[in-house]
Amino acid sequence: MRVLRTSWLLGNGRMVLLACAIVFSTGCSDRIQLPPKDVFERFQHVAPHRPAEKMGTATVTLPQPGPYRIRPGDVLEITLASFLSTVSIEQAIPQTQTTSIACRVQPPGHIVLPVVGQVHVAGLTIPEVESAISNAYYPTYTKTYPAVLVRLAEARKERVSILGVVARPGVYELRADQMSLVQLLAEAGGIVQPGASCIRILRPGQEGQTTITVPMRGPTVPFSDVPLREADQVIAERLVVPLFTVIGLVNRPGNFEYPPDANYTLIQAIAFAGGLDLRLDPRYAVIYRLDHDGSIIHAVFQLSDPKRPQATTTSINVPIRPGDIIAIEHTPRTRSREFLDRIFNVHIGAYLPLIR
Incomplete structure (x- = not known):
């Protein structure tokens, strides 16, 4: 046992001397x-x-905020005096009696009313439509401007689709005044994590498909709003x-x-x-x-x-x-520390039973 202890001391003494020599040769600084x-x-x-993302060739003309303006395809419910809706003058109709008429706005932008025929309404607000109808009857068919009440019964809707990193991808029908990128994203539940790197709008056309790239202001916010058209396909590209x-x-x-x-x-x-x-x-x-x-x-x-x-x-x-x-x-200093750490851990651990 005494011989083993002596051998252990001599062995570790040599290792300590070797370690000191290495540390001395490499130095203790980082250099x-x-x-x-x-x-x-x-x-x-x-x-x-x-590479900078470009907006493409899209014409950014968003619907102006304000009252809704009538578009072709809308259905209007028009309430007016009943005597204005009859062609025959032989039938006596009380002037206080009213009649409701449903009219769809035709592609040229007009509606067809009894007696007066076509009245252009596309691009007008509801009060402006009421004035246009009243003017169509006065003064040819009435002595005073008749009272007219117009209600938007059904707004024309256009179909667009959205795919990619949104909460509810799919096909959506939006009113004509809601046909914008931001509105579609809101309908689809917004962009989900990890976010979108950009948004691409695929737009079919007579000369082929056009791609509009919209960069992002943040992971979930597009850089700008863009008007959409019917049959547009929107893709929110996943952010890497x-x-x-x-x-x-x-x-x-x-x-x-x-x-x-x-x-x-x-x-x-x-x-x-x-x-x-x-x-x-x-x-x-x-x-x-x-x-x-x-x-x-x-x-x-x-x-x-x-x-x-x-x-x-x-x-x-x-x-x-x-x-x-x-x-x-x-660095030279960290290598020296690593060497000393390994030497003392290995050799002291190996001879620890002999010390006991």
Whole structure:
């Protein structure tokens, strides 16, 4: 037993001497050179190139807010004096008696009434239709302007469809004054998570199909409203959430989602990866970023002060961007710590039964 203990002491003594020699040769410093100020400023202003989405050739003419205006295909219920609805003058009808007539607005934009015939109503509001009908009877058929009451019995509806990342995809019938992208999205329950990267409107035409691309202001809000036409097909393209990557001396390296409405900093990115490996006490991070021309630039950031290891620096608040790779890389100091950690863990663990 005494021989084994002596052998253990001699073996570990040699390992300690070897470890000290390695640490002495590699040094205890990180040997990291921080980038000059101009490199750091260039790094901060780099942004990956993204092709701009265009609105296409759509003419953005949305219905103006205000009273509803009659359109061809609408059905109107018109209430007027009963004597105005008869052609024969032989029949005595009390002037106080009223009659209701249902009229569909014809494609040219007119309705057909008893006695007076066609009356143009397309593009008029309900009060304007009442005035137009009253003027059609006066003064040829009445001595005074007759009282006319008009009600929109049925508004013309047009069919459009919507697919993609919405709550209720399908075919919808909208009133003519509701034929807009925002109104259709509301009918379909809105855009659901993870959101839409853009919205495409496929519009059939005599010369073929036209595609209108609408960019997004946010994951669930289109950049602008667009008028729709009958038979339009709307597709809300699924948003592909960009990623950032954290590798190196962290507890859980990997890829992490970067939502469009997020603004992460360096310390937050490291937190996603489970924090730094405290055994090795890394003090520097390198961020690799893709430039608009396809080249990769990088910058080194100091996480803690070497003179005060427990104190962080302002670099931990540097913003990161989608696509960034955050590398907590080895330095001579961290490699020395890792080597010593492995040596003492292995050898002390192996000879621990002998000490007992």
